[in-house]
Amino acid sequence: MKIDLHCHTMATKIGDGDGRNVDYTTFLSTLSGKVDLVAITNHNYFDYEQYQVFSNNDSVIVWPGIEIDIKEHGKRYHCIVVSNPKNIGDFLMAVSDLKKENADDYYLDLDGFISKFKNIDCVVIAHYFTKENAFKDSMLDKLKSAFHDINVFVEPSSLRSATILQAHNYRCLIGSDVENWNDYDYEKLPVLKKRIDSYEKFKLLLQKDEQVIKTTLKEELFDEIEITPFAQYPNNNQPLKYNIYRDVNVFFGGKGTGKTDILSSFKQYFTALNGKQNVSYYKAKEVADEFKYLIKNQLTDEEFEKLGFPDVSNQLARINEWEEVAVTPTSDYYMWKKISATNENNKILGIRNAIFFEDISLGIFNDLKVTYDKFKSSIAFIETTISEEDLLSQTEIDVLYNSLGIAKDKLFKKMRNEWIISKSLELEKFTIDKIKTLSECRTGEKSKPTDLGLFRLYKNLKRVEADLGAVKNLTSIPEKQLTNLLGTLEDKGDVFTKKLITTSTEGSYYKFDRTKEKVVDASKSIESCISNLYTSNFHTHISELKEKLVNFSSVRDFVGYKTIVALSDGSIYSPSDGEQSMLLLSKSLIKDDCLVYILDEPELSVGHQYINRVIIPRIKMLAKQKKVIIIATHDANIAVRTLPYLSVFRKYDSGVYYNYIGSSLEQNMIEENHSIEVDWTNVSINTLEGGRDAFDERGRIYG
Amino acid sequence: MHLMKGEEYMGKDIQVILLEEDGVDYIRFLLSETETENINLNSNIQTSLRDVYKKMIVMSMTDKLVLKLEYQEGYSKILFKEIAVEFINDLNKELDAIYSDIISSNLQES
Helix, strand or coil, rough: CEEEEECEEEEEEEECCCCCCCHHHHHHHHHCCCCCCCCCCCCCCCCCCHHHHHHHHHHHHHEEEEEEEEEEEEEEEEEEEEEEEHHHHHHHHHHHCCCCCHHHCCCCCCHHHHHCCEEEEEEEECCCCCCCCCCHHHHHHHHHHHHHHHHHHEEECCCCHHHHHHCCCEEEEECCCCHHHCCCCCCCEEECCCCCCCCCHHHHHHHCCCHHHHHHHHHHEEEEEEECCCCCCCCCCCEEEEEEECCEEEEEEEECCHHHHHHHHHHHHHHHHHCCHHHHEHHHHHHHHHHHCCCCCCCCCCHHHHHHHCCCCCHHHHHHHHCCCCCCHHHHHHHHHHHHCCCCCHHHHHHHHHHCCCCCCCCCHHHHHHHHHHHCCCCCCCCHHHHHHCCCHHHHHHHHHHHHHHHHHHHHHEEEEEEEHHHHHHHHHHHHHHHHHHHHHHCCCCCCCCCCCCHHHHHHHHHHHHHHHHHHHHHHHHCEEEEEEEECCCCCCHHHHHHHHHECCCCCEEECCHHHHHHHHHHHHHHHHHCCCCCCHHHHHHHHHHCCCCCCCCCCCCEEEEEEEEECCEEECCCCCHHHHHHHHHHHHCCCCCEEEEEEECCCCCCCCHHHHHHHHHHHHHHCCCCEEEEEEEEEHHHHHHHCCEEEEEEEECCEEEEEECCCCCCEEEEECEEEEEEEEHHHHHEEEEEEHHHHHHHHCCC | CCCCCCCCCCCEEEEEEEECCCEEEEEEEEECCEEEEEEEECCCCCCCCHHHHHHHHHCCCCCCEEEEEEEECCCCEEEEEEEEHHHHHHHHHHHHHHHHHHHHHHHHCC
């Protein structure tokens, strides 16, 4: 949350411009959603009525305060007082003698200031260092002595100055000191990591009271996690324990201090705990391999299922099993007719003359069975989805399941009827053939041929024609695409991987699982079969096709695919090595649905600009969403500006590994095994690249 | 090749002649003015039957075929005449079944 503890709401002195006068509406519209806490600190005057009006809102916390002129040895100094709003009565008593019309001439000497406010629950902020009307050190010491160190802050003119002061253990706060409400400067205001709702909590947080910090951190604690990152090293295989937070957890330190092994252990731990899909992992040193993998021509079965290609597995199976129909020779008629005229058996046993040429095929049944099985699994998927996502009321569920059940039953009956028809015909033909055979065995006389084979030949050719046509039609399916956001480049926008999937063999650079040549051969052979279907040499064509279709069992075998990297306008793009790092880094952070994000040296190859403008804001956003973010870094911008709840400084010295643990809310980092402490600021500045500059940001946190 | 939706299905008679040439008995199918197919009734090898059938299937896609049996003038072998009658009758039954199937398929498609 942003705070402004030096804010003017009215021009009380001659030097104050009209721009400082602000009405309630402008005050609220300027600050709402951008600044969470404001202290009204006008020069030498406190307007209680205005305070009451301005503080009566739901979006900005408003506290009472004043900016007092102090005169010592003929020179003016400024000091701000921010009072506990709960003790507004004491504060009003103290400022009751200050009138707006006298504000320009009003001043106190330092003793008078101290005497006036020292018994009030307040924080005082003295202009200092580069700020106009800055306190001298001797005056500041006196102030600290009177108000106690923890209640005294200094306000320099800029964040850079605040950084310098911070490094010298000064406690800094910076306010807007607004001169014109049309030009309110939000940017320089400090940010409190934790939202506070009372003056007391604010003071405790500012004072870095250990209790408050620990309590705050506890709220965000994921778990105390024990890992054994160095199990492969017999001399250094002791487990390590870390309190990992639903926030940023940073590991920093020199090279060879085990950071990568530690992150790798965390990856294993969280993958086992939450599943691979819930852990996003980025390792800068593996970018090249990872990128190659991403753009590799590959198509998983899961991806393929999404594309909705027609299922031709039955057709392919039938083509592979297809055989010519044997037709009945005229000699069978001769044998039968030769004896039939005189044979009394033919007259008695009429079935010997029966004919039968119905088509017996389970083709329709098989197709219906495929449909039925798909329908059943679709229902199961629908039921699971509805249940898991809680999409429908019980009544709606009952209606839907009832309808789906009816449809499933009808489909089953249809399938069963086809099976019955087919099996009945088969039984009928079996009966006729069996009786004829028995009769022929007993009498040695030929029966009438059951059929000529013409109708069976017709059905057999029609069926294979349909099957060949279904497979041939695959080539006319338009190219399909699977698009995934790869990441974002600042100057080029979103970058995608596109998998282009085709059943055509016309394009180039497509990879076919069965090789393109085999698919081309098979496709040509299919066309050849279709065009020779009713010719005398069809069996030759289909025999060749069967040879070419060895290992072809589904549409997947006819599919070619290639992966390209493309920009949002569809143009193909080839990212540089640095851009590959940026893309993979943003890809690893872009997913909202992971619980854990592990980044190993994210700063490598991407540049500070990208880190500051893209990655750090994203990490902060994930931290707000209570995600666990674990980072190993040498970059101070990441280690400091992400405001980590856990900071671990890894150090290796003379065969000993040190594990200093702290946070961005605590000044000291503690090595428990060796009972030593280091200063978080100093270690960060000295160890991290760009350490000092990064503390500009930290200055905004603590002031 | 196939009968298209809306097209009229025409009837077509195919002349079939039982004859003897050079001492061999044949059933001759006059499929068109230029195309004839012979089935040797005296041979055990009758692969040509399947080719005749395939041609008749193709013709059935557009026309309802009816085989009309005739005899060569002076042909006198009774047994072969009886065989030819049974054979052509049965072929006509199967051609009828093909016709029904084609009609039913066209109806299904419409």
